[in-house]
Amino acid sequence: MAVVYKKSKMLTDTPFHYCPGCTHGIAHKLVAEVLEEMGAEGNVVGVAPVGCAVFAYKYFNCDMQEAAHGRAPAVATGIKRVLPDKFVFAYQGDGDLASIGMAEIVHAATRGEKITVIFINNAIYGMTGGQMAPTTLEGQKATTCIYGRNPEVNGHPIKMCELLATLTGPSYIARGALTDPANVRKAKKMIKTAFEHQAQKKGFSFVELLSSCPTNWGMTTEQALEYVKTDMQKLYPLGVFKEV
């Protein structure tokens, strides 16, 4: 019988711990498939974040380092500088990357570190139970802004792709969404381009993936994906922000 689909070799057999309907799993799968397609097996070091993806080191079938909250780009910098010919990627959530780790991501980007960062923007702190994230939308409810994010009190959401695209160091900056098969396919292409940039040592590469957190958004899977397609994409438009 012909095999039409199988799990990527770049994923281990450990079952994901993610909630039903969570898009972290899709993001993992895409990264793993791209690495496999590029023949990177046995040539990769990944860096896991602090956040719901903290156990990413159990799932990616490659050497992994678990970083402190927000520090993944610095850890990845240290790895890549001593292993310049390996693929090095960091996988981070929005609290990790755009709040506590803002300095690390901006400076890894501006130095043009030849690493790839996968940024899961689900507009919430998932792991700690639904607090406001730097990317939480105006009006979006979280446990630390129960009436919805009020810019007067909580400030405004951060657009990471737009921000990083102003820098010289990055060679590829793109935003995709994990909402439906068409977008998932596009997101995979972005991830592939990002790793190709790394392989060619072009510069820092970054893919933001708009993601859902049905658990902490208090929505069904369908509602959550609809929220990404409508409200989130309005604030965070999809596309390639920089490619050199």
Added chain:
Amino acid sequence: MKELMKGNEAIAEAAVRGGCRAFFGYPITPQNEIPEYMSWRLFEVGGTYVQAESEVAAINMVYGAAGAGARAMTSSSSPGISLKQEGISYICCSRLPCVIVNMVRGGPGLGGIQPAQSDYFQATKGGGHGDYHMLVYGPASVQECVNIMYDAFDKADKYRVPVMILGDGMLGQIMEPVELPEFKDLSKLPRKNWATYGDGTGEKRNIINSLLIEPDELEAHNKLLADTYAEMARNETMCEEYLCDDAEIVLTAYGTVARIAKSAVNILREQGKKVGLLRPITLYPFPNDAFRKVAEQDCVKEFVCTELSMGQMIEDVKLATGMLKPVHFYGRCGGNVMTPEDLVEFVLKEGK
């Protein structure tokens, strides 16, 4: 052949010769000569250097590079070392060998930029969160800095711990003649079977991690760390005893202060006073046995602990001597440094 070198530069060169191939720093006085030196020197030997965006980033770069198997280090001074504490805690839990140099300046807060020893607690008792220690040295001369730095990566690798060299502004800035050792042959070093070289897959992949979510797992890990520190104490403890055999008063000091104390001992000996010096070279593990032995000598009447702080090492001196004899304290701080005469005067006043 001996060369005249500034402490900071001598440490940097000794690090390179001892195998350092990755340095991650951030400017802060009084250690700037170390990153400045490394910023060009490492590229001459096929290494790498990054001026990080902060000390927080620098220590996490060390984490990444050390985790990937390289001999990686960072240096800073007190406020910067405070920022590194999070990373040091993760490094200790993940058991990553590396070297951290702290050229201590006065604190708390932004403090001053003059020499101090006020980071002793931070260096020896933990500093960051959790149950951990580093192998901490308090060298007293530029040559001793070189010797300790040269072997620091071997020690770090052996125990899978960070080594901290606790210096001070004086040690960093002073110029002294030093003998530099030959380059270590890095090709002879064994592969680190735990490191993420990038070639791991399946059963063979390595994970650098400090998350141990199961209580039993974490407790077992805490015990493993404690065993490591106990073994380190058995093998690595270093202490200099100077004229203690017949001493009635024993001065205790580490680092540059120990040199001032040694001068005071010499002056007092010339005056016929029976004074000695006990100088810990490893601050963690503390040389407990040497202190206990001297404290048990009948001739010894009292100790005088002298530090550039309000009194930090004195706690270890009291513990190590079991308080068998009184322990007096003479400290200067804020960047002020005692003279040998200050110590002579204090000893003559306190000594019965």
